[in-house]
Amino acid sequence: MFEYIKNKMKTGDLTVVMYLVFGVLTTLVDWVAYRVLRLSGLDYMFSNVAAWGAAVVFAFVTNKFMVFNSKSVDRLVIIKEFISFVGARVFSLLLQLAGIELMIDYANINEYIAKAVMTVVVVVCNYVFSKLFIFKDK
Numbered sequence: 001m002f003e004y005i006k007n008k009m010k011t012g013d014l015t016v017v018m019y020l021v022f023g024v025l026t027t028l029v030d031w032v033a034y035r036v037l038r039l040s041g042l043d044y045m046f047s048n049v050a051a052w053g054a055a056v057v058f059a060f061v062t063n064k065f066m067v068f069n070s071k072s073v074d075r076l077v078i079i080k081e082f083i084s085f086v087g088a089r090v091f092s093l094l095l096q097l098a099g100i101e102l103m104i105d106y107a108n109i110n111e112y113i114a115k116a117v118m119t120v121v122v123v124v125c126n127y128v129f130s131k132l133f134i135f136k137d138k
Contacts, residue, residue: 015067015131022062023123030055034115044104044111048097056089059126068135081134088129092122 033054037047060082064070070081096118103114 018067019063019127019130022059022067023127026055026059026062027119027123029058030119031115045097045101048100048115049093052089052093052096056086059089060085063130064135068130070135084134085130088126088134092125092129095125096122 030051033051034047037050038044042050063085064078064081070077072078099118099121100111100114103109103117104111109117
């Protein structure tokens with residue numbers, strides 16, 4: 001993986017590096033929102049969905065303009081990209097919710113470990129969707 005990133009950096013393709021940087025920041029938005037909501041006494045599923053919403057908005061803006069360099073500001077293009085982006089994220093959210101529920105409720109795994117495991121799965125899925133389908137080169 002590190003060799004792949006080094007090779008991409010040498011060729012000037014920083015997409016993977018930028019995705020990882022903004023992915024970490026998006027994950028931070030998600031986790032901080034989740035923790036704040038949990039500390040306020042809200043259910044783990046509700047907290048996860050609300051934190052997801054905040055992270056999706058942050059991720060769309062950073063992925064569009066800074067990672068995949070989709071510079072179009074045409075309203076129809078932005079709407080199409082946003083709908084595709086949210087659709088892919090809804091799929092990965094459902095995957096995350098199912099995985100977290102299985103790990104917490106059926107395997108008795110700590111909720112933060114379950115969320116960490118599913119975060120890795122979601123990051124990989126979201127990169128593939130964004131790169132191949134949403135912000136693909138025209």
